Amino acid sequence: MDWILVSLIAGLISAICWLIGDIFLVGFDLEEEKYNEFLKNTNIKNKKTTILMLSGSVPRLRFGALIANFSIPLMVTSVFALYKLASPSLWTAAAVALLGLGFSISPVAHVAFYYVGTLSKGLYKDYREGRPMSKSCEELVNEYVRFMDITWWAAIGITALGWILYTSLILLGKTSFSPLFGLLTPLIVSPMAGLLSAKFKLGRPYLNGAGFNVGLTAFFLSALIWYV
Template sequence: MLIAGLCGVIASVAWLVGDILLLGKPMGTAAQYPLLTSYDGTARDSLAAMLPASTTRLAWGALLGVLTGPLYLVACRQLRQGLRPAPRLLSVPPYLLIVTGFALAPFAHGSFYYWGQAAKAVHASGVRSAALTGLPGDMAAVLFIPYGVLLACWAAGSVWMAVCVLRGPTVFPRWMCVVNPLVCIPVGALLTRAVPGAAGTAVQGAALSAGNLLFFALSTAVLWKRRE
């Protein structure tokens, strides 16, 4: 369980660095990149951060997440073992839901490279056709589908995991009912937004990775202490 937890910590750090490379540049403006006027919300912010980044930077940002993605699947074994003393009806579903989310995550993370490169190519072409301008939007629509599914899996798995820990018996103490992706990711978002200056800009797109780092760091620390 401890090795699995450390795999989760290592993967989260790698994904955090990947997020910094993908989305950690100061955001471009619509004056610099007219393409941005066609988008709003999360899509606009993501493209505004990726357009100023180099191809090499985007590639390494994506690859760090994709190549270390299997470590997350190993890390989820920690959850399975930690919940195992509880009845299977309580302990197996949250493990399956959370591991499904992590299985989908590398596709979503790696796709940012192609999304960013497509937007950079449209901008560099200087052509303002509807087909070209709509290409990054079409890619974003597909990209956000696995993100929505994985977040739904994490949310459902987190609620089920909390119930399992509260009802017991599990290896985790009952206060660990609040240590799950549904809680840790919003906390990660708050932490990344609280970082000031250039460091805050660097981690502006790293909320999920920061939350997962908090999740696996706490679960590993608890199990380490119980082992002692």
Template sequence: MPSPGVRPPAREDRWSRIAGLCGVVASIAWLAGDILLLGKPMGTADRYPLLASYDGTARDSLAAMLPASTTRLAWGALLGVLTGPLYLVACRHLRQGLRPARRRLSLPPYLLLVTGFALAPFAHGSFYYWGQAAKAVHESGAGSGVLTGLPGDMATVLFIPYGVLLACWLAGSVWMAVCVLRGPTAYPRWMCAVNPLVCIPVGALLTRVVPGAAGVAVQGAALSVGNLLFFTLSTAVLWKRRE
């Protein structure tokens, strides 16, 4: 009989599975949100002169959001923000998978990944305000340099938390891989290659090879596709090993 205050293994397994499924559900919701935010055919600079002021990721994101309706952008942002807490629950699943290893080895990657996922809803939701600001500048027809630069100023602030969360995911992924390799954890050794550092580039590759209208729809969903792959594999592996 388990000692007082200690959950029975069966209950721990059940909560671990529920937490893993939370990660899968959140990733699907965020994928849908990305499609609504960034899944429109990109506008061009001749139709949206504002785009001439930007390049790279900022230009591509604005080019996808400018043709989208306000309602579409709002739902795209809200799907991510309102389901963001599910990612924090899902991190408990990762903690359970790593916990058999020593605390000093298993706790840091968990904390780093939690930090990244805690920042993600702010970054995702901010796309609504960024896109709306760009649409307002375009529709006003104003030639003010201050107004034209407003979306760029918002993008600068937006990309700061994105940079921090990606850095946390990078550090957490490397630490998680080391933890799985050194063990013992609930994961098999090959799971050292299943983490955001690996899954997100794979997600980016998948979004690039999808053809036609489906490829346009997922053009901005690399992070969500990567996280869906990550949590799906982790949940499936731990589910099977604990049966």
């Protein structure tokens, strides 16, 4: 059994699941004008995040949260291939450890969007139907957004640091990959994907917020093609 191949396939499957998860959970355009009156009647602080998912159905948001969450064991499995394809060193161990940690804590940040989205939908439904909006629910939205920000930045920060180290190893010729392969890591591809989506509306609205997982999918697909 070629466990490196299995590990790369696992990474690709999980990356695709996370990309699909982003599309279903946050693949919407902000419609601030549409929800402007609703926002004026709330004490919610992060108004953009609050309205982002209002146009999505609850089953859609749920699917987007769960498909990513349940695939994370496959993503964690992918670090085996990354370790084996690099020269043994403390830097390799550090890069892989950071990636594994970042992957492991990312589901809670992703799922937090679901809770923010569904609770916001409940508040908007009350507003639309003329019922008084619960102040305690508004406070919960603020708390969920705060929780989401903490977990999201922690996951992104740790994962980004891992990719900085691993990309550096590739560029310095410390892995089995060609040094030019460093240009295909999420560290490079993800910002490019985000820029293309934001500035040129490529893939919008579905790829809004999906830049990182576009880069992750591109990396594991490229690595798998290179390996076989």
